[in-house]
Amino acid sequence: MQYRKLVEGGDSLSVLGYGCMRFPTKNARVDKEKAKEQMLYAFNEGVNYYDTAYPYHGGKSEVVLGEFIKENNLRDKVYIADKLPSFIVNKPEQIKTYFETQLKRLDTDYIDYYLMHMLDSLKSWEKLKEFGILDFIDEKKKSGQIRHIGFSFHGREEEFIKILEDYDWEFCQIQFNYLDEHNQAGVVGLKRAYELGIGVVIMEPLRGGNLAAKAPDKAKERFSKYKEQRSPAYWALRWLWNHEEISVVLSGMNVDEHIKENITVAKLTSPNSMSDEEIKTINDVKEIYRSLMKVPCTGCNYCMPCPFGVDIPGIFSDYNNKYFFGPRLARMQYIIRETGLFGTTKCAANLCTQCGKCEKHCPQNIKIREELKLAHKELDNTFMRVGMSIVGRIMGLRRADRK
Numbered sequence: 001m002q003y004r005k006l007v008e009g010g011d012s013l014s015v016l017g018y019g020c021m022r023f024p025t026k027n028a029r030v031d032k033e034k035a036k037e038q039m040l041y042a043f044n045e046g047v048n049y050y051d052t053a054y055p056y057h058g059g060k061s062e063v064v065l066g067e068f069i070k071e072n073n074l075r076d077k078v079y080i081a082d083k084l085p086s087f088i089v090n091k092p093e094q095i096k097t098y099f100e101t102q103l104k105r106l107d108t109d110y111i112d113y114y115l116m117h118m119l120d121s122l123k124s125w126e127k128l129k130e131f132g133i134l135d136f137i138d139e140k141k142k143s144g145q146i147r148h149i150g151f152s153f154h155g156r157e158e159e160f161i162k163i164l165e166d167y168d169w170e171f172c173q174i175q176f177n178y179l180d181e182h183n184q185a186g187v188v189g190l191k192r193a194y195e196l197g198i199g200v201v202i203m204e205p206l207r208g209g210n211l212a213a214k215a216p217d218k219a220k221e222r223f224s225k226y227k228e229q230r231s232p233a234y235w236a237l238r239w240l241w242n243h244e245e246i247s248v249v250l251s252g253m254n255v256d257e258h259i260k261e262n263i264t265v266a267k268l269t270s271p272n273s274m275s276d277e278e279i280k281t282i283n284d285v286k287e288i289y290r291s292l293m294k295v296p297c298t299g300c301n302y303c304m305p306c307p308f309g310v311d312i313p314g315i316f317s318d319y320n321n322k323y324f325f326g327p328r329l330a331r332m333q334y335i336i337r338e339t340g341l342f343g344t345t346k347c348a349a350n351l352c353t354q355c356g357k358c359e360k361h362c363p364q365n366i367k368i369r370e371e372l373k374l375a376h377k378e379l380d381n382t383f384m385r386v387g388m389s390i391v392g393r394i395m396g397l398r399r400a401d402r403k
């Protein structure tokens with residue numbers, strides 16, 4: 001494993017951080033045993049940074065991470081990153097309450113890296129300041145309950161820089177990957193943080209899988225022309241670790257092979273180690289993606305749940321898949337959402353009432369209502385819907401309508 005520092009003179013952190021937002025699940029619950037086994041494997045391979053947050057897995061992410069650390073007696077060997085759910089803080093006293101709940105869930109006395117979760121503008125940071133966050137941070141740092149302070153960000157570049165320059169942050173967390181160089185904080189934000197000596201953690205390195213297994217054939221074809229055969233995920237991670245400004249890249253891991261591969265790339269990539277040929281390969285692939293993607297959805301789920309049952313990220317994934325892989329499978333998948341076939345709950349875009357609640361939470365600023373309408377128009381197909389419904393009825397696969 002390679003290690004970099006997030007804070008000058010601070011801890012040596014594995015360049016691969018374990019994202020605890022996508023643990024494996026069984027019967028719609030975290031598969032604790034599997035999650036702990038995978039985290040232990042990563043730890044034994046040198047991973048020492050584990051990132052969780054208050055809402056991940058409905059609060060269970062913090063609990064499972066805490067259990068894993070306790071059961072393996074690792075508290076002084078791993079670094080916990082956790083986040084204040086700033087978007088649901090409406091009263092000053094809630095800051096303390098959430099923090100205490102987090103310590104309890106994690107079963108620990110302190111958090112190594114504590115972030116203000118999902119700031120999206122200077123206004124969102126100002127709100128926390130009005131609620132007394134500065135005194136809270138001072139107090140917790142003095143008592144040792146928080147070791148380092150940072151924020152995670154989804155918003156526009158100029159707002160990122162305003163927040164960055166407004167406080168003596170030690171680190172920040174941004175979405176960055178080879179398709180997002182000019183989206184959100186972007187490369188400008190990354191470089192500004194570096195200039196200010198503020199460490200950077202990267203999230204969404206694979207854009208919710210769109211840069212990995214879901215990579216379109218055209219992108220895979222371009223990668224395959226390189227002399228050495230590597231997966232799309234390998235390329236995406238290598239590109240990130242090639243940046244000296246980046247300290248830790250988070251990956252929400254739940255498949256054994258992916259964990260192994262991520263660790264392999266993390267061991268092999270040093271800053272500025274990519275050749276001109278490798279850079280050209282990535283640049284060509286960027287162009288291919290730009291030409292294919294319809295909606296820049298990362299699958300972060302911040303817009304969910306929709307009160308009317310619309311599976312927003314799922315529908316956008318179908319919509320993008322249509323352009324990555326062709327219409328057939330994407331339409332079949334969408335019609336399953338629409339009809340409730342195969343025991344699924346209906347969750348297609350035709351359930352949308354246009355209430356607009358989701359759009360306030362989208363870090364990508366997607367016009368969700370508008371895009372859902374377009375997705376429905378392109379993915380709904382009467383002929384296929386009727387055909388699949390008949391087959392479903394014959395096979396008894398249709399789920400009863402929800403009351």
Ligand code: SF4
Pocket residue numbers: 306307308309310312351352353354355356357358359368369
């Ligand atoms: S606008 Fe549509 S998709 Fe968004 S929350 Fe409202 S009903 Fe759900």
Ligand code: SF4
Pocket residue numbers: 296297298299300301302303304312313316361362363364365366368
């Ligand atoms: S629509 Fe926006 S908030 Fe919802 S999953 Fe996609 S990127 Fe995230």
